[in-house]
Each structure stands twice: as C-alpha cells, then as structure tokens.
Amino acid sequence: MALNLQEQATRRMRRLVIALVAVVVILGALVVGLVAGSGSSKPDPKGPGAHRAPSSAEPSPTESASDEDSGYVAPQKWVKLPDGKKREKGFPVQFPHTGEGAVSMLVSSSRNSFSWDAKQVExxxxxxxxSSYTERMASAAGQAAQGVREHTGMPGSGPLPKGAKLTAWPIGVQWVEKDADHVSAFVLTRLTTVPGAGKKAKTELISLPSAATWEKGDWRIEPTPPNETQTAPEPGDLGSNQFNRSGWIAIQEGDRR
Incomplete structure (x- = not known):
C-alpha cells in the first residue's frame, strides 16, 4: 500500500514537472528540480558562489526544514537585481545586457509561472x-496551470475553493555567464498555498534550473536541450544553514516586483 502511494506521488510529481517545463516556470531545462524543503542531495563540493557550475541528480521531494530548529542564519551573499526599464502588460521588460539582467528576468518570470490561471501563464x-518557442509553449499554458492546480491540491478544473491562494516568492539565485548573450541560472522560489478559507498554508521550496539568451534587445527564456538537463542545488529557506551551504545568493527585498 505504501509503495503504491509512493508511486502515485511520483507520477503526480512527474506530471507537474512535465507541465511546468513544457510551458514556462523558468524553462531552463526539460527536467525541473522540484524539491520541497531542505532536500537530501549533497551540496556541490566546489562550494557556493554566483558562478557555481551546475550539478546533476534526480529531483526528489523532501520534507521542509524548520528555521526554528537552529535559529536564524544570515545569508552570506546578497544581490540587488536591476529593474527592467519598461513594463508590458504588467511584466517588467528591457533588462540590462548583463548576467544580473538575465537573472532579473528569470526571477520576474518565476513569480508568474506558478499560477492556477492559464491566462497569466500564457x-x-x-x-x-x-520567439522560436513562444507559440508551442503558449498552447500548453492550460496544461501548466492544471499541473500547478493538481500539485497544490486544487481541483484540476472548475472553480477553486473559497479563500484559496497561491504565492510564488523567489528568494535566492545562482548563475553562470557562459558568454555575453547566454546565462545559465538556478532560481529558488518559496511556493505557498492556502487550500481555502480557514485552512493551514503549505509552503514548499522549489529549485529550478533555467537559461536565458539575449534576443532582439532583451533577455528571453530558452529551454535547455535534453542532453544538457541540470538539477538545481539543494533548496534551503532564507535564514537557514542550508541556504548558505547550497550556495544560494539572497535577493534583496527591493527587487520584489
């Protein structure tokens, strides 16, 4: 019975991964490291840093770690990401042609990727x-929104429970500047779901591999080819030892858009 439940959970996780990767989420790889909590994989022995090389491992759900167990631990590194010069339909655009500019775009996208609303995802x-992926990805927006619904315990279609709320909050980043026009990155997002009015919120930490390319004067998300799939570093919440051990760089509050 336990094995059957585990297999069902694994299938649900894979469906969510496929839906998110097939559409948006940061779309930096065809396999997403979707991990709740502190994770079980070992951090990269090369150590933390903004230019940390990606590692490879299978994504796996784990229990969430509590900062109350060891007290608050200040992040060792912070980054102030640049703003986009303009906004289009509520989204910041025209980021600086720098590594930080690419990461800022990926962070902005991650805030809107986890959504129950297919229109927002699209x-x-x-x-x-x-541009080469826009139409095919946009056509799968409904699938992605459904995947997020199912993963967070919501009905796959139809009305949501009264008082239900979903918040995606990027809290950490790592990146590698391959050249002036290509950046590989990881974004650590805190995903909080309120199942309905009066119900307890559920929080997950999700590490996502991603890639950005400079196209037509701005940074764009580019899916990673299957032979270059990467698994994100072990997640850890702000204020935890794991956040620093995994090499995450904290995002300054002023960058929340």
Whole structure:
C-alpha cells in the first residue's frame, strides 16, 4: 500500500514537472528540480558562489526544514537585481545586457509561472519566451496551470475553493555567464498555498534550473536541450544553514516586483 502511494506521488510529481517545463516556470531545462524543503542531495563540493557550475541528480521531494530548529542564519551573499526599464502588460521588460539582467528576468518570470490561471501563464510565456518557442509553449499554458492546480491540491478544473491562494516568492539565485548573450541560472522560489478559507498554508521550496539568451534587445527564456538537463542545488529557506551551504545568493527585498 505504501509503495503504491509512493508511486502515485511520483507520477503526480512527474506530471507537474512535465507541465511546468513544457510551458514556462523558468524553462531552463526539460527536467525541473522540484524539491520541497531542505532536500537530501549533497551540496556541490566546489562550494557556493554566483558562478557555481551546475550539478546533476534526480529531483526528489523532501520534507521542509524548520528555521526554528537552529535559529536564524544570515545569508552570506546578497544581490540587488536591476529593474527592467519598461513594463508590458504588467511584466517588467528591457533588462540590462548583463548576467544580473538575465537573472532579473528569470526571477520576474518565476513569480508568474506558478499560477492556477492559464491566462497569466500564457501572458508570462509571451513576455519572456524566446520567439522560436513562444507559440508551442503558449498552447500548453492550460496544461501548466492544471499541473500547478493538481500539485497544490486544487481541483484540476472548475472553480477553486473559497479563500484559496497561491504565492510564488523567489528568494535566492545562482548563475553562470557562459558568454555575453547566454546565462545559465538556478532560481529558488518559496511556493505557498492556502487550500481555502480557514485552512493551514503549505509552503514548499522549489529549485529550478533555467537559461536565458539575449534576443532582439532583451533577455528571453530558452529551454535547455535534453542532453544538457541540470538539477538545481539543494533548496534551503532564507535564514537557514542550508541556504548558505547550497550556495544560494539572497535577493534583496527591493527587487520584489
């Protein structure tokens, strides 16, 4: 019975991964490291840093770690990401042609990728996806929104429970500047779901591999080819030892858009 439940959970996780990767989420790889909590994989022995090389491992759900167990631990590194010069349909665009500019775009996209609203997911895709993938990804926006619904315990279709709320909050980043026009990155997002009015919120930490390319004067999301799939570093919440051990760089509050 336990094995059957585990297999069902694994299938649900894979469906969510496929839906998110097939559409948006940061779309930096065809396999997403979707991990709740502190994770079980070992951090990269090369150590933390903004230019940390990606590692490879299978994504796996784990229990969430509590900062109350060891007290608050200040992040060792912070980054102030640049703003986009303009906004289109509520999304910041025209980021600086720098590594930080690419990461800022990916962070902005991640805030809108986890959504129960297919229209919001599609708008996010059309704003940030490279042109060669825009239409095919946009056509799967409904699938992605459904995947997020199912993963967070919501009905796959129809009305949501009264008082239900979903918040995606990027809290950390890592990146590698391959050249002036291509950046590989990881974005650590805190996903909080309120199942309905009066119900307890559920929080997950999700590490996502991603890639950005400079196209037509701005940064765009580009899916990673299957032979270059990467698994994100072990997640850890702000204020935890794991956040620093995994090499995450905290995002300054002023960058929340």
């Amino acid at each position: 708008a996010n895709i059309r704003t940030y996806m490279v």
